[in-house]
Amino acid sequence: MTNQTSPHKKTNLKNKTVALFATCLVDVMRPNIGFAAAKLLTDAGVHVVVPEGQTCCGQPALNSGALDDARKVARTLIDAFAGYDYVIVPSGSCAGTVVAHYSELFKDDKKWKPAADDLAARTFELTTFLVDIMGADIADVSYDGVATYHDSCSGLRELGIKDQPRKLLGGVRGLELTEMQEADVCCGFGGLFSIKLGEISTAIVDKKTDNIIATSADTLLGGDLGCLMNMSGRLSRRGKNVKVYHIAEVLAGMTNIPPIGGPDGEDKK
Amino acid sequence: MSHKKANLFTYDHPTCHNFSANAHEALLDKNLQTQLSRITREGFQQKRFDAIHRLDEGEFDLLRDRAQEIKTDALANLDVYLERFEQNVTAAGGKVHWAASANDAREIILKICQDANAKTVTKGKSMVSEEIGLNQYLEQNGMRPVETDLGEYILQLRDEPPSHIIAPAFHLAKSEVEDVFRRHHGDLDPARDISQPAQLLNEARQVLRGDFISADVGITGANMLVAETGTALIVTNEGNGDLTQSLPPVHIALSSIEKIVPTLEDASTLLRVLARSATGQDVTVYTTFFTGPARPADLDGPKEFHLVLLDNGRSKTLGSEFSEALRCIRCGACMNHCPVFGSVGGHAYGWVYPGPIGSVLTPLMVGIDEAHTLPDASTLCGRCQAVCPVRIPLPELLRRHRVKSFTAGKAGWLTRVGLRLWSFVASRPKLYHAIASFKVRAWKIISGKRGYISYVPFIGGWTNTRDMPSPQGKTFMDLWKQKNK
Ligand code: SF4
Numbered sequence: 001m002t003n004q005t006s007p008h009k010k011t012n013l014k015n016k017t018v019a020l021f022a023t024c025l026v027d028v029m030r031p032n033i034g035f036a037a038a039k040l041l042t043d044a045g046v047h048v049v050v051p052e053g054q055t056c057c058g059q060p061a062l063n064s065g066a067l068d069d070a071r072k073v074a075r076t077l078i079d080a081f082a083g084y085d086y087v088i089v090p091s092g093s094c095a096g097t098v099v100a101h102y103s104e105l106f107k108d109d110k111k112w113k114p115a116a117d118d119l120a121a122r123t124f125e126l127t128t129f130l131v132d133i134m135g136a137d138i139a140d141v142s143y144d145g146v147a148t149y150h151d152s153c154s155g156l157r158e159l160g161i162k163d164q165p166r167k168l169l170g171g172v173r174g175l176e177l178t179e180m181q182e183a184d185v186c187c188g189f190g191g192l193f194s195i196k197l198g199e200i201s202t203a204i205v206d207k208k209t210d211n212i213i214a215t216s217a218d219t220l221l222g223g224d225l226g227c228l229m230n231m232s233g234r235l236s237r238r239g240k241n242v243k244v245y246h247i248a249e250v251l252a253g254m255t256n257i258p259p260i261g262g263p264d265g266e267d268k269k
Numbered sequence: 270m271s272h273k274k275a276n277l278f279t280y281d282h283p284t285c286h287n288f289s290a291n292a293h294e295a296l297l298d299k300n301l302q303t304q305l306s307r308i309t310r311e312g313f314q315q316k317r318f319d320a321i322h323r324l325d326e327g328e329f330d331l332l333r334d335r336a337q338e339i340k341t342d343a344l345a346n347l348d349v350y351l352e353r354f355e356q357n358v359t360a361a362g363g364k365v366h367w368a369a370s371a372n373d374a375r376e377i378i379l380k381i382c383q384d385a386n387a388k389t390v391t392k393g394k395s396m397v398s399e400e401i402g403l404n405q406y407l408e409q410n411g412m413r414p415v416e417t418d419l420g421e422y423i424l425q426l427r428d429e430p431p432s433h434i435i436a437p438a439f440h441l442a443k444s445e446v447e448d449v450f451r452r453h454h455g456d457l458d459p460a461r462d463i464s465q466p467a468q469l470l471n472e473a474r475q476v477l478r479g480d481f482i483s484a485d486v487g488i489t490g491a492n493m494l495v496a497e498t499g500t501a502l503i504v505t506n507e508g509n510g511d512l513t514q515s516l517p518p519v520h521i522a523l524s525s526i527e528k529i530v531p532t533l534e535d536a537s538t539l540l541r542v543l544a545r546s547a548t549g550q551d552v553t554v555y556t557t558f559f560t561g562p563a564r565p566a567d568l569d570g571p572k573e574f575h576l577v578l579l580d581n582g583r584s585k586t587l588g589s590e591f592s593e594a595l596r597c598i599r600c601g602a603c604m605n606h607c608p609v610f611g612s613v614g615g616h617a618y619g620w621v622y623p624g625p626i627g628s629v630l631t632p633l634m635v636g637i638d639e640a641h642t643l644p645d646a647s648t649l650c651g652r653c654q655a656v657c658p659v660r661i662p663l664p665e666l667l668r669r670h671r672v673k674s675f676t677a678g679k680a681g682w683l684t685r686v687g688l689r690l691w692s693f694v695a696s697r698p699k700l701y702h703a704i705a706s707f708k709v710r711a712w713k714i715i716s717g718k719r720g721y722i723s724y725v726p727f728i729g730g731w732t733n734t735r736d737m738p739s740p741q742g743k744t745f746m747d748l749w750k751q752k753n754k
Contacts, residue, residue, distance in 0.1 A: 022745045024695075028709050029738065031745035038749075050749050052702075055695040061688050063649060064680065065671030069692035076696045104665075153650035186608045190648025192684075197646065198730030200292055203612040204648070205735070233735030236721055261738035263720040 013134060014045045019084035021077070021123075023094045024056035025225045030260065033225060036252035037090040037126050043252075044136040046086075053080030057097040062105065063191055071105060071112075078102075078115050086133075087123045090248050091224050092155015095125040100158040125155055126248060127223060131164040138171030141253040145243070146176045148217040150208070150231065151184045152224035165223055165247050172250060180211040189230040205234045212242060219243045221250060225260075232261035277429060278619050280371075280402035283635050285619035288642035295613040300442045305614055308439045313605035316549025317656070329545065336542045337660045339535045340596040343527075344587060350496040350529045351578070357499025361561025363574035371401035374579045378403065378488070378521055379410055381575055385519045387412055387485035391477075393503065393510040394418035395490030396434050396599060397523050397579055399621045400634070403488070414488075415480045417509040419473050426453045432615030434622065435547050435601040440614050443469070470507075477509075487517040487571070491524035492598070493539060494576075497532045500560040501576060504543065504553040511557050520562070520571035525579040527587075527595040539598060542658035546600035586633055590669050594629045596659040603653035603663060609646055618643060625653035625663045632670050641679040644670035705744050713742045 018041055022034035038048045058073035077098070081087045089095040102116040109116075130136040149169065155161040162184075169177055188194065188204025195201075208231060212220055220235070220242050222228045232244040243259040276291065278284040284291060295301055321329045343350055355365040368374035374397075382390060390412050392398065404414045404425070416425040420438035424431060426449045431437030438446070447463050450472060463469050489510050491501035501522045503510045514520050530536050544550045563570030586595060604610040604624025615623035620631045620640070628643035644667045653663040674680065694701050716722045716739035724732045731737060 022749075024705075027745040028705055029740045031741055031743065031748045034745040034749065050746070050753075052746070052750075053698045054746075055698055055701045058692075058695075061692055063668065063671070064684065064688060065668065065673070065675030066680075066685075066688045066692075067672055067675075069688045072692045073695045076698065080698065153648070153652070157651035157655055184652075186648050186650035186652065188608065188648060190650070193645070193648050195728045195730035197289065197292070198733060199289075199296055200609055200612050200646075201648075201730070202734040203296055204608045207608075229738050230735065232738055233721065233731070236736045237723075237734060257741070258720055261721045261736060263718060 013086075015047060016085050017047045017049055018086040018088050019081050020048055020050050021054055021057075021081065021087055021089045021094070022050065023089060023091045023225070025229075026090060029229070030225060030246070032254055032257055033090050033246045033248050036246070036248035036254045037088065039252040039254065040126070040130060040136075040248060041088060044130060044134050046134075049084070051080045051084075055080075057094045058105075059094065059097045060191055062097060062101060067105065071109075074102060074105060074116070075112060078112065078119050081119055081122075082115070085122065086129065087119065088126055088129050089123065090126045090246065091226075092125045092152050092159055092161050093224050093226065095123055096154035096158035098123045100154075125159055125161055125223065127164040127168055128159060128161055131167055136168075138168050138251055140173075141171070141251065142173035143175040143219075143250050143253075143255060145174070145219045146178055146215075146217045147219040147221050147250070148178050148180045148212055148215045149183060149247070150180070150187060150212075150220065150222040150227060152222055152227045153186050155223055156184055161223065165221075168251055169221070169247065175250070178215045178217050180215045180217075182207075182211055187227045187231050189227045191226065194230055201230075202234070205230055209234050209238060209240065213240055217242065219245065219259075221245055221247050223247050228260050232259070236261050277616060279405065279430065280399060280621060283620040283631070283639050285631060285635065285640040285643055288617060288619060288646055291617035291619055292613040292646075295617045300445065301440050301614050304440050304442060305611055308436065309605050309611045313436075313549065313601070317546060317602060317605070318549070320545040320549040320551060323551070329542070332538065332542050333658050333660060335538050336598075336658055337596065339530060339538060340598070340659050343529050343531060343535075344592065344595055347526065347529065347584075347587065350531055351526060353496040354494055354499055354529060357497070358561060358574075358576055359499075361499050361574075362564075363499070363561040363576060366575060366577045368577055368579045368581075371579070371581050374401045374523065374577055374581070375403060375406045377577055378523065379407065379412075381519065381521055381573075382407065382412055382486050383410075385485050385573070387519070389480055389484045390414045390486045390488060391480055391484040391513045391517065392416050392421070393487070393489035393505065393513040394421050394437065395488070395523055396431070396621065397490055397525050398488065399431060400581065401523075401579065403523070415477065415484070417477055417481065417513050418505070419470055419507060419509075422473055422477065423449060426450075430616070430621065432623065433601060433604065434599050434624075440616070481512045481516050484513075484517040486519040486521060487513040487515075488521045488523060489514050491522045491528060491576075492543070493536050494524055494529045495531075495533055495536050496529055498560060500533070500536075500558050502536060502556060502558045504540065504556050506548070506550075506554040508555050511555060514557065514559060515570050518571055519573045519575070520559070521575045521577060522559070523577045523579065525581065526583050527597075543598050543600050546602040546656065546658040582634055591629065591633060591666055593661050594626065594633075594666055596661055597626050597630075598659060600658055602656040602658065603661075606652045606656045608648065608650060608652070618646070625667070626661070629663060629666045629670065632674075637670070637674050637677060637679065641670075641674040641677075644668075644674065702744065702746050706747050709740045709742070709744050712740050716740075
């Protein structure tokens with residue numbers, strides 16, 4: 001399986017350098033998503049670097065009301081990505097934190113506010129960058145299956161991600177996209193919410209997984225690993241066999257590893 | 270006879286601090302769960318969607334922009350408009366009473382009722398009256414308040430608070446309503462058929478007819494107060510508000526200061542977004558404007574008109590980081606679209622105003638000590654803000670409450686120490702990557718080849734009901750370095 005993006009670009013970025021912010025969750029749980037994002041960007045014609053100073057966007061602290069902790073981590077991210085033309089994130093939620101919340105987070109900090117605003121202006125979620133900025137198309141990649149797509153909340157409502165992933169998936173050979181009911185309703189993840197108010201989180205993900213199952217799709221796709229882990233975890237506990245992948249993995253043709261929460265193929269070798 | 274569940278709140282005994290336990294019970298309540306999916310998903314959401322799509326493309330968003338502007342202007346010049354409103358009410362022969370606190374409002378209303386030698390007091394639907402615990406107070410002082418809105422009437426019989434700001438009894442199934450009617454309407458024919466909603470409504474009307482006519486005072490809320498004319502208005506779908514307002518000799522409208530709008534034109538703009546956001550109607554069945562008492566030439570209407578204007582912390586909120594919450598026109602759309610409300614209903618929130626807007630208002634009204642649980646009762650998914658007709662940034666306001674309660678030490682030491690440790694490490698990339706690298710390898714060894722773990726200590730909230738996917742094996746940063754050496 002190969003992937004080739006034929007960029008009839010909106011912005012000519014050939015040979016420009018973009019920095020990839022893999023996100024803390026992808027770093028720890030699923031590096032494949034990071035590599036897939038890098039491949040998609042490289043194929044689209046830009047040079048990808050991965051700054052070593054990156055850790056997390058600070059969202060867990062931000063949403064817990066721990067602003068000092070959030071700022072401490074956010075400053076680390078601002079430093080790590082200083083100077084790059086674009087910062088690309090394979091997550092609407094983490095990109096949303098930077099784009100929609102950093103400015104407010106540093107509103108009383110004369111020293112860091114300009115740098116925070118500057119980073120926010122250069123930061124893009126992966127699929128929006130590919131479609132809206134690069135005008136990239138997906139070609140020569142295939143996925144054999146019927147997939148349904150979950151719109152994660154922050155990406156959808158903070159960054160307006162809705163059509164971009166669907167447009168890109170339209171270029172994947174063999175992939176049939178079927179829409180679930182209420183694709184734009186929360187999956188119940190909500191970060192620490194999923195642990196602190198686990199019962200309610202479960203009730204919400206039950207409705208979400210009902211909607212997924214009702215489509216008869218064999219694959220669930222989305223743009224945020226946190227939500228995907230939540231849905232995968234519930235599907236698997238309910239004994240439902242739905243393969244869960246991040247959209248970047250499918251677009252890059254990198255679904256040769258087990259799906260999220262799926263049994264490990266590597267160990268069988 | 271009370272059939273109230275033991276753990277339900279009253280206005281002066283909130284149960285917000287018990288939110289988790291309340292939610293647990295709500296999730297087990299089969300009747301409630303059926304009603305929730307029927308009313309929120311199939312009912313309100315669909316109806317609002319259809320109503321918006323009957324308008325021209327983009328028209329509703331323009332209306333929302335305008336609605337937001339109107340409310341923002343009204344709040345920015347609140348003192349001016351309120352004064353103008355009072356002048357105009359007075360000129361029309363009515364009287365405005367300023368109530369700084371819930372207690373002030375109760376006393377003012379009781380005094381008016383006593384002056385009128387009132388026994389029976391009919392009531393239209395009013396969330397502000399719930400906020401001040403009016404029924405309870407009137408009863409303690411020898412009056413007989415009678416709710417005339419069907420939903421409120423049912424709840425009064427059951428001795429329960431509303432669970433939704435526009436559909437107060439939506440949590441009850443038909444059969445539960447039939448039940449309570451049979452118990453309380455003992456003198457009606459036991460063999461009668463009241464299995465259908467229309468029959469229930471009819472029976473309530475029959476029973477209430479006598480009270481409408483004999484009432485000494487009628488109390489209603491007011492959805493808006495129009496400064497330029499001194500007019501108050503209410504919207505209902507049953508017409509009970511009109512009878513409550515126009516039949517008794519004394520009419521008291523109970524409202525709060527943020528309900529003010531400058532002009533009739535503004536009121537009509539807000540009505541257009543209110544009905545569509547609330548019930549998905551183009552207009553509600555009854556929209557009643559009232560300005561002062563009956564004039565000499567009027568055929569009907571009250572002899573006295575009083576408008577009680579409640580502050581109860583609102584003017585303090587006005588100058589705070591939560592001021593945008595005062596734009597709320599109480600349409601209920603935020604709760605109708607909230608996945609948390611849709612799972613647990615309104616009573617679980619533990620006070621008068623439930624759902625996203627409730628989680629913003631309640632801590633302001635009953636204090637963060639009692640209600641710090643509510644701002645956490647959200648995934649911050651943002652659907653509430655997306656549907657709010659006056660574009661209140663509800664998730665951001667919830668976040669601000671979280672900051673307040675974190676600063677006040679409400680988060681619990683584990684969370685506080687955990688976040689402090691985490692931010693210490695996450696602001697030191699080398700240390701962070703070394704720890705991540707180690708953690709992932711260990712985790713991978715523990716989880717083996719299954720692809721997930723079924724139990725993880727400390728995060729039982731997740732693993733009780735969901736598997737935890739296993740990590741791939743190494744961190745992205747390690748693998749990337751290896752590959753790009
Ligand atoms: S906050 Fe907005 S959506 Fe919620 S009740 Fe108020 S006006 Fe309606």
